[in-house]
Amino acid sequence: MKSFEEARELVLDKIVPLGTERVQLLDAVGRVLAEDVTAPWPMPLCDNSAMDGFAVRSADCAPGVTLKVTDYIPAGATSxxxxxxGCAARIMTGAPIPPGADAVVPFEETSEGEGTVTLQKEVKKGAHLRFTGEDVGVGDTVLAAGTVLGPAQISMLASCAAALVPVYRIPRVAILSTGDELVELGTTPARGEILNSNTFAVAAAVRxxxxxxxxxxxxxxxHESHLxxxxxxxKADLxxxxxxVSAGDRDLVRDTLAELGVEEQFWKVAIRPGQPLAFGMKGTVPVFSLPGNPVSTMITFEEFVRPALLKMMGHTSVKRRTVRGILQEEVRKKAGRTAFIRAxxxxxxxxxxxxxxxxxxxGILRTMVGSNALLILPxxxxxxxxxxxxxxxxxxxxxxxxP
Incomplete structure (x- = not known):
């Protein structure tokens, strides 16, 4: 049997990102950017005011100086x-700085009169100004391919007028449960029957x-049903x-997949739970055959399928965060297999x-519900x-x- 790390690395070596598509800006949230994005113009586009106040010449300014207000520049206007x-222009946040001005004095640092403004504090050159290109220069790469798109990245794309965004495609993941004992939701299971919960656990994890x-x-x-x-x-992406997927009389998955041309990469991994896990490829389509016990299904999905899915969607960080922790009680396991302990x-x-x-x-689902981590024992x-x-x-x- 392959070790846990050998099996997972083999999976990730076989997986490649899917193709790309262009989607509407909001549909790109949570997706992975497929191409670099460069700024078509500088940001800010021009020198502008960072405050509501008065645009002034700093050389004219000192506490107690009164200036004549000769202009009004609201946001969206220019002058x-x-x-x-000896003059000042009333200006709103975001409005372009008029010629001659080199600072802005906020309203709260002034006293206004009839057509005049009196300054209360010293004014430094450049105060409360946002300068052309101080955030982003024209042609700068503002987002690199591989970036996961959240609110800040969407804001940057909108600032670049990127109405359509190149992203990696979302994989369509086909999910199949097997067994005569399974019944669908909406049915009260009889003795010997089991509700098909695995399908919904896997579908939830995929989503x-x-x-x-x-x-x-x-x-x-x-055979016919499996085939x-x-x-x-x-026909799906995965x-x-x-x-x-074990070795019982009715475990038909591996043989049927082989009949359909799936090239098995491994069967059985030295892990507990989940040893019967199988992985194969049909062309570019990865195939994961997970064990049937609910906890085994979820844990093998977590450790093998989830990283593969993320890589298909263009993610570069695909594994769960691993940290070191301190055991608060003694734990025993059989040697020879990596153990995933619900913790x-x-x-x-x-x-x-x-x-x-x-x-x-x-088979104890409640223990999985109560877990927020998996303890990995070598x-x-x-x-x-x-x-x-x-x-x-x-x-x-x-x-x-x-911290």
């Missing part, structure tokens, strides 16, 4: 009338990662199956402190005493150490 000696889930339904335990639904799934992490006195979140049986170890320093994959991005 070619020069500010001459949170930024992909588009395509639910195929349930493949029953016969039909897996064929449909291979295919994820759950269950049917509850808190931050105290500048350290991450970790406790297991309950029963680690892969293959070679078996006993990890309380106080040990361990690796943690943080599932909750809000967890951080106080």
């Amino acid at each position: 070619e009338a020069a500010v001459t000696a 949170l990662a930024g992909g588009e889930p395509v639910i195929l339904g349930i493949a029953r335990d016969d 039909s639904l897996l064929s449909e799934g291979l 295919l994820v199956t759950s269950a049917g 509850r992490v808190s931050v105290e006195e500048g350290r991450f402190l970790a406790r297991i979140s309950g029963d680690q049986n892969t 293959e070679e170890g078996s006993l990890f005493p309380a106080g040990s320093e361990v690796s943690l994959h943080l599932l909750d991005p809000s967890l951080h150490l106080e």
Whole structure:
């Protein structure tokens, strides 16, 4: 079997970003920029006022000086009338600085009279001015390809008049659960039946990662059902199956995928839970066959499928944040496999402190619900005493150490 790191690196080596498309500006939120963006003009476009106040000549100014107000320049207007000696122009934030002025005095530092203004404080040259190109010069690269687009980046794109934005495409992810025991939502399960929760867990994880889930339904335990639904799934950008990947009489997924031309890259990884995980490629379409126990499905998606999805969407940082934390209780495991332990992490006195979140049986969903991190225990170890320093994959991005 491949080790955890070997298997994950093999997956990421096989994955390439999808093609690109141009989308409306707001549709680009959360997407990854596919091309560099350069400024078509300087920002600001001209010298302008950073405050509501009076444009003045600093050489004329001193506390107690009274100036004649000769002009009014609201935002959106311009004036070619020069500010001459002993004069000032009333000006609003963002309005271009008129010729002759080299500073702005805020209203709150003045006393206004009838057509005059008296200064209360010393005025320095350049005060409250925003200068041409001080933010961005014409031709500057303002956003590099690979940037994830949030509010600040969208603002910069809007400032560059980028109504259409080049971004990496969102993957369509086909999701298939397998097994005669599964029933769909809206059905009360009978003895021996199981609600098809895995499909919705995987679809939710795909959506949170930024992909588009395509639910195929349930493949029953016969060749025809598997062949039909897996064929449909291979039309997507990525295919994820759950269950049917072990060595039982009704585990048909691997054989059917091979029949459909999927080249298996590995089967079984030295991890717990999730050992039966398989990964293959059909041309450029990655195929992940996840184990069927709900917790195993979610953890293998988290550690293998999610990074692949993010890379397909152009992300360069695709793995969960890994930190070191302190175990608050003894943990045991069998040597020979990397273990992913559902954990509850808190931050105290500048350290991450970790406790297991309950029963680690892969059928116990409540323990997954109560977890905000995965404790990563290496293959070679078996006993990890309380106080040990361990690796943690943080599932909750809000967890951080106080500065």
